[in-house]
Amino acid sequence: xxxxxxxxxxSMTSRDMKAGTDxxxxxxxxxxxxxxxxxxxxxxGPLCSLTKAADPDAGMKYLKWWTTSEAxxxxxxxxxxxxxxxxxxxxxxxxxxxxxxxGGGKYRLVNRYxxxxxxxxxxxxxxxxxxxxxxxxxxxxxLETIQKAADEYWSTHQ
Numbered sequence: 001x002x003x004x005x006x007x008x009x010x011s012m013t014s015r016d017m018k019a020g021t022d023x024x025x026x027x028x029x030x031x032x033x034x035x036x037x038x039x040x041x042x043x044x045g046p047l048c049s050l051t052k053a054a055d056p057d058a059g060m061k062y063l064k065w066w067t068t069s070e071a072x073x074x075x076x077x078x079x080x081x082x083x084x085x086x087x088x089x090x091x092x093x094x095x096x097x098x099x100x101x102x103g104g105g106k107y108r109l110v111n112r113y114x115x116x117x118x119x120x121x122x123x124x125x126x127x128x129x130x131x132x133x134x135x136x137x138x139x140x141x142x143l144e145t146i147q148k149a150a151d152e153y154w155s156t157h158q
Contacts, residue, residue, distance in 0.1 A: 003028065005043065006082050009095055013080035019094035027098075027107065040107035043115060044084070118157070124149035 002008070012023055019025065030038050047067070049059035065071055072083040082090055082099050090096035101107065114122065128142035 006095055006098065007079075009092065010079045010081055013092075019092050025094055025098050027101075035108075037106070037108040039110045040102055041112050042102065042109050043112035118153050120153045121146065121150050 006025075009019065012019070017023060027038055027040055047063050049056060049063055053059050067085060069085055069087045072085040072088045076083040076088055077091065080092060080095075082088075082095060086103070090099055102109065110116070117125065125146050128146050131138050132142045
C-alpha cells in the first residue's frame with residue numbers, strides 16, 4: 001500500500017495495469033472513528049499567467065482553452081488522471097468513483113499540508129523533515145525549530 005493521490009494512477013496505467021484489477025484505491029479511515037465524516041486530503045494548484053509577459057493576452061487565451069472540457073478531456077485521458085473540470089468524464093471507473101465520492105459530500109475535504117500551512121512554517125518543516133530523514137536523532141531539534149517558526153508566525157497572524 002502507498003499513500004498517494006489520483007495522480008499516481010498515471011504511474012500504474014503507464015505500466016499497462018488496470019485499476020480495480022491490478023490495484024485499487026481506498027480512503028484512509030480517520031484515526032478517530034467517532035468523527036461524523038471521514039477526512040479526505042485534497043490538493044489544488046493555481047493556474048497562473050504573467051501580467052508582465054511579452055503577450056499577456058495570449059497567456060490568458062491559452063489558460064481559458066486549457067480549462068475547456070475538450071483540452072482537459074485529452075489531458076486527463078492521456079495521463080489516466082482526473083481533471084479539475086467537472087464536465088470531464090473519467091473513463092477509469094475506480095478513479096471516477098473516488099472523484100465522485102470526493103465531491104459528493106460523503107467526505108470532509110481537508111487541504112493538503114502544503115496548501116494549508118503558512119509558508120514560513122512550511123519552509124521550516126520541510127527543512128526539518130529533510131534533516132530528520134538523514135539524521136533521525138535530530139527529531140527533537142527539528143520539532144523545536146518547527147514549533148519556533150509556528151510560534152513566530154502565529155504571534156503576528158490571527
